[in-house]
Amino acid sequence: MAKKAMIEREKKRQRLVEKYAAKRAELKEIATDEARPMEERFKARLKLAKLPRNSSATRLHNRCQLTGRPHAYYRKLKVSRIALRELGSNGQIPGMVKSSW
Secondary structure, three states: OOOHHHHHHHHHHHHHHHHHHHHHHHHHHHHHOOOOOHHHHHHHHHHHHHOOHHHOHHHOOOOOOOOOOOOOEEOOOOEEHHHHHHHHHOOOOOOOOOOOO
16 A cells, blocks of 8 residues: 555645646647747746646656555556456456466
8 A cells, every 4th residue: 555645645746737737738839839929938938837847747647546556557447456456356357357377
């Protein structure tokens, strides 16, 4: 089980990303538009830099929904490999059977 603080920090980042997504997209569009004047594009870049760092989507890290584990994460199921094996062994994932030999 991951530290509670790490799980909460990730949730906080997710909220920030959702909060600033529209503003960030608008500023990025202005900053990359070649038709706009250089000063306007530069101002957009400065405003973008003033936004919180954790509001960037690249700062997010996938975590297991059950345990909070950040590594060995299956995107399709949103769980880690350990949780996946446990759920499969208990028969809670349809079509998955535990392999043992």
